[in-house]
Amino acid sequence: MMAPAQPTTHMPPSPGSAAASPLFVVFNPAAGSSAEEELAPAVEAACAAAGRRCELLPVAHPRGLADAAREAVRRAHAAGGTVVAAGGDGTINGVAQQVLGSGCRFGVLPRGTFNYFARTHGIPPDLSGALRVLLAEEAMPVQVGLLNERVFLVNASLGLYPRLLEDREAWKSQLGRSRLVAFGAGIKTLLSGHRSLRLTIELQGQSRQVRTPTLFVGNNALQMEQVGLPQARAIDAGHLAGVMLKPVGRASLLALLARGAFGQLGEADQVIHFAFRRLTVTAGAFGSRHIKVATDGEVLRMPLPLRFEVAPQPLMLVRPPGLAQERREARGAGTEGEVAA
Incomplete structure (x- = not known):
């Protein structure tokens, strides 16, 4: 398990401007696609054109991600720079784990x-659009979720959802990465049966016992909006979103999957x-044993009890100001959702 970066005991780097700081980019050059092979030259060319210094920190194996991220944080802290994660939500999570509390700015490709x-x-x-943001915009605070001190930026869960993610990865290893493959894997998981968890939940000083096939905690307002749950505004206001399903059969689970795909999950009883x-x-x-959980798409085992909370400090993310266009569209039009991690 990657430990979160601890708040630095040194003076933080000068805030300065994100649009002038050097970049320290953590990425996986062996991801296997031509797009990944083009990433390093594209980043170097964009930085050279903008007159910005950049250093690339390749990750040869997933187990090396934490070490590369820590090194990027060390260099960025010394230079007043920005740590950049290039990858999917799992890679971004792993780098953010080290950036949180370091005083460094954070960017994503x-x-x-x-x-x-x-x-x-x-x-x-797209890479060119993300590079334009990275090279031109300023850093703004964004909320981070913690599960037993482990960072999650999108969601964390236990029960049926981690199993769905494991099945999805198995399908992707055979059929490739696509949204259609992810959706098909989800249907297969729901049809193969499940068992409900018996949980004790402590919320605002009160305990209650529940029985549910899955507990899902969201920290991503767009994901909430697209499946039709009203907690997106609560996330914007500094909260996390808890979602549980009542014990249901396979047919009802498939119906809920369809509701989520059409942005109507919040209407389900x-x-x-x-x-x-x-x-x-x-x-x-x-008892005191471990339980399987998922954080931003990565499945692992954690000791009970589980503590979900908003991190006391934000990430300083380089991003455009204001509400994202996709969020404005999802909020205003009730667009179709996506069933995803």
Whole structure:
């Protein structure tokens, strides 16, 4: 497990302007696509044209991500620079884990399938557009979620959802990465059966016992808007969004999947949703053992109890000002949702 970066004991770098700071870019050059092979030359060319210094920190293996991110933070802190994560939500999460509390600015070049973190903050999915933002915009505070001190920028969950993610990765290894593959894997997971969790939830000083197939905690307003849940504005106001399903059968789960795809999940009677800043979860059947969870698409095991909370400090993300265009459209038109991590 990657430990979060601790607040630095040194003086933080001069705030200065994000649009003038050197860039320290963490990326995976062996992701396997021609687009990834083009990333390093594109970043170097864009920085040279803008008169900006950049250093590239390639990651040869996923296990090396934390080390590369820590090195990027060290260099950026010394130079008053910006740490940049180039990758999908999982890679961005891993770099953010080290940046949080360091005093460094944070930038992203989205390279994944869904790119929810970048999209909710108005960062374009194409490399040239994301580079324009990175090289021209200033850093602004964005909210971070914590699960037992582990960062999550998009969502964290337990129960059925981590299993869905594992099945999706198995499908992607055989069929490639696409939204259609992710949707098909989700249907397969729901049809294969599930069991409900018996949880004790402590919220605002009160405990209650619940039975649910999954507990999902969202920190991404765009994702909430696209599936039709009203907690997007609560996330904007500094809260996390809790979502639980009542115990239901396979047919009802498929119906809920369809509702989410059409942005109508909040209208379903089987869905419980609420906003919070801190939530503690225990499971009597598990005692003090570990339980499987997912954070920003990565599945791992964590010890109980689980503590979901808003981080006391934000990430300083280089992003365009104001509400992202995609969020304005989702908020105003009730557009179709996407079932994704």
